[in-house]
Amino acid sequence: MIANTNTFALGIAYQGTRYHGWQHQGETTPTVQLALQAALSVVADEPMQVTCAGRTDTGVHATKQVVHLHTTRLRSEKAWVMGTNAHLPDDVSVVWARPVPSDFNARHSAVARRYCYVIYTSSIRSALLPGMYTRDPRSLDAAAMHEAGQALLGENDFTSFRASSCQSNTAMRNIHHLKVTRKGALIVIDIEANAFLHHMVRNIAGVLLDIGAGAYPTSWIAELLALSDRTKGSVTAPPHGLYLVDVIYPGEPEIPTGPALPHFMEGLL
Numbered sequence: 001m002i003a004n005t006n007t008f009a010l011g012i013a014y015q016g017t018r019y020h021g022w023q024h025q026g027e028t029t030p031t032v033q034l035a036l037q038a039a040l041s042v043v044a045d046e047p048m049q050v051t052c053a054g055r056t057d058t059g060v061h062a063t064k065q066v067v068h069l070h071t072t073r074l075r076s077e078k079a080w081v082m083g084t085n086a087h088l089p090d091d092v093s094v095v096w097a098r099p100v101p102s103d104f105n106a107r108h109s110a111v112a113r114r115y116c117y118v119i120y121t122s123s124i125r126s127a128l129l130p131g132m133y134t135r136d137p138r139s140l141d142a143a144a145m146h147e148a149g150q151a152l153l154g155e156n157d158f159t160s161f162r163a164s165s166c167q168s169n170t171a172m173r174n175i176h177h178l179k180v181t182r183k184g185a186l187i188v189i190d191i192e193a194n195a196f197l198h199h200m201v202r203n204i205a206g207v208l209l210d211i212g213a214g215a216y217p218t219s220w221i222a223e224l225l226a227l228s229d230r231t232k233g234s235v236t237a238p239p240h241g242l243y244l245v246d247v248i249y250p251g252e253p254e255i256p257t258g259p260a261l262p263h264f265m266e267g268l269l
Contacts, residue, residue, distance in 0.1 A: 004072055005070050005071065005072055005102065006070070006071055006072070006073070006074070006099065007068060007069070007070050007099065007100050007101065007102045007104055008068065008069055008071070008077075008080060008097055008098065008099055008100065009066060009067070009068050009097070009098050009100045009104060009106060009254060009255060010050070010066070010067050010068075010069070010080060010081075010084075010094050010096070010097045010098075011064055011065070011066055011094070011095040011096040011097075011256065011260070012032070012036065012052075012062065012064075012065040012066070012067060012092070012093070012094055012095065013062060013063050013064070013065070013092075013093045013095050013260065014032050014061065014062050014065070014091060014092040014093070015061055015091040015092075015131070015132070016032070016056060016057075016058070016059050016060045016061045016062070016239070016240075017059060017061075017091070017130075017131035017132075017240065018030060018091065019031055019032050019035075019058065019059075020058050021055065021056055021057045021058045021060070022052055022055045022056045022065070023055050024037070032056075032062075032065075032092055033050065033052070035088060035089060035092050036050060036067070036084075036088070036092060036094075037049060037050060038087070039084045039085075039086075039087035039088045040069065040080075040084055042083075042084075042087045043075060043079060043080065043083040043084050043087070044071050044073045044075065045073065046071070046072075046073065048069055048071065049069070050067040050068065050069045050106075051067060051068055051069075051105065051106050051107055052065055052066070052067045052106055052107065053065060053066040053067070053106045053107055053110050053113065053244075053247040054107070054110075054113050054196070054244055054247065056242075056244055057199075057239050057242075058239060059131070059238070059239035059240045060239045060240075060242045060243070060244070061132070061240075061242065061243045061244070062243065062244040062245075063243055063244070063245050063259070063260040063261060063262060064095075064244065064245055064246050064247060064259060064260040065244055065247075066106045066110070066247045066249075066255065067106050068100065068104055068105060068106040070102075077096075077097045077098065077099070080094065080097035081094045081095070081096065081097050095260065096256060098254040098255065098256075099254065100252065100254050100255075104252065106247075109249055109252065110247045110248060110249055111194060111248055111249070111250055112176060112192055112193065112194050112195075112247075112248040113192070113193065113195065113196060113244065113246070113247055113248070114190070114191070114192040114244075114245050114246035114247075114248070114259055115190075115191055115192075115196070115201045115242060115243060115244055115245065116188050116189065116190050116191075116242075116243045116245050116259075116261070117134070117188065117189040117191070117201060117202070117205045117237065117241050117242050117243075118132070118133040118134065118186065118187075118188055118241045118242075118243065119133065119134050119135075119136050119140070119186070119187040119188070119189075119205075119209065119241060120133040120134070120135045120136070120185055120186060121135075121136055121137070121138070121139075121140050121185050121186070121187060122135060122137065122185050123137040131240045132240065132262075133186070133240065133241050134205075134237055134238045134240060134241030136209055136213075138209075138212075138213040139213070139214075140187060140209065140212035140213055141211075141212050141213075141214065142180050142181065142182040142187050142212065143180075144211055144212055144214075144218050145180040145187070145189070145208040145209075145211055145212040146178075146179060146180035146181075147218045148207075148208060148211045148218040148219075148220070148221045148222075149178040149179075149180060149189070149191075149204075149208060149221070150178065151219075151221050151222035151225065152175050152178055152204065152221065152225060153175050153176075153177070153178060154174060154175065155172060155173070155174040156172070156173065156174075156175070156225055157171050157172055157225075157228055158171050158172075158173050158197055158200055158225070159171040159228035159229070159230065160203075160224045160225055160227055160228055160229055160230055160232065160233055161197065161199075161200050161203040161204050161207075161224075161225075161230070161233065162197035162198060162199065162200055162203070162230060163197070163198040163199035163203070163230075163236070164230065165198060166197050166198035166199070167198070168197055168198070171197060171228075173193050173194060173195055173196065173197060173200070174193055174194045175191065175192070175193045176192045176193060176194070177190070177191070177192050178190070178191045178192075178204075179191075180208065180212075187212075189201075189204070189205055189208060191204065192246070192248075199236050201242060202236045202237040202238075202239065202242060203230070203233060203234070203236050203237070204221075205237035205241070205242075206233065206234035206235050206236055206237040207220070207221050207224060207233050207234045208221070209234070209237060210234045243262070245259040245260060245261060246258065246259040246260070
């Protein structure tokens with residue numbers, strides 16, 4: 001690393017509706033990384049690159065994505081937040097910035113990620129939050145969904161819940177908690193694991209939705225887990241109900257702790 005280089009961690013929130021996911025895909029494809037790096041480059045007055053804690057797919061949102069950057073420029077925490085936000089579109093925001101040790105890595109230093117999947121149980125769409133939830137008009141049993149989800153806790157082979165395009169060398173993952181709660185017409189699947197496979201949360205959500213609708217018994221999810229066969233499960237749930245809400249870094253006091261939640265999820269977790 002170049003001498004006198006400063007390392008910062010930033011907390012990023014974004015609405016993923018109009019982006020082709022997080023990862024940079026060239027200068028003509030709208031991605032969150034492209035928008036963020038362009039804004040940071042203005043503040044730093046030099047080209048900037050960031051590394052994120054977890055790449056999100058097209059249409060997926062984040063309330064607490066974490067990135068890190070290295071720079072030789074001297075900028076305050078306020079400049080990284082307010083200055084960058086002045087050059088970002090309204091659907092991407094830097095929430096906080098903190099100086100961190102030079103060996104901090106937003107991806108590799110994390111020991112867990114937490115996602116929420118939001119379902120709006122109504123036959124009529126809401127005009128107030130388009131693209132911010134998955135609507136399922138079926139009568140869903142949140143208690144049955146929660147009961148079924150407990151079969152996934154701990155370290156398991158999640159082949160039945162990974163995308164066919166997943167490039168991970170192993171399907172072993174450790175789910176720390178999985179909770180399903182309801183408040184009025186909203187149901188939230190809250191799941192934390194050491195790491196996630198491609199489409200893992202959305203594939204789990206698809207199965208839980210079918211169980212909640214009574215199409216399968218609560219025991220079905222454990223049967224799918226044991227089969228290690230993605231083709232036996234439900235369809236992948238849509239991306240727009242998914243939120244990255246927390247990334248956990250033990251021993252890193254600079255990083256704010258606890259999930260960051262949108263206002264309509266308050267009281268659900």
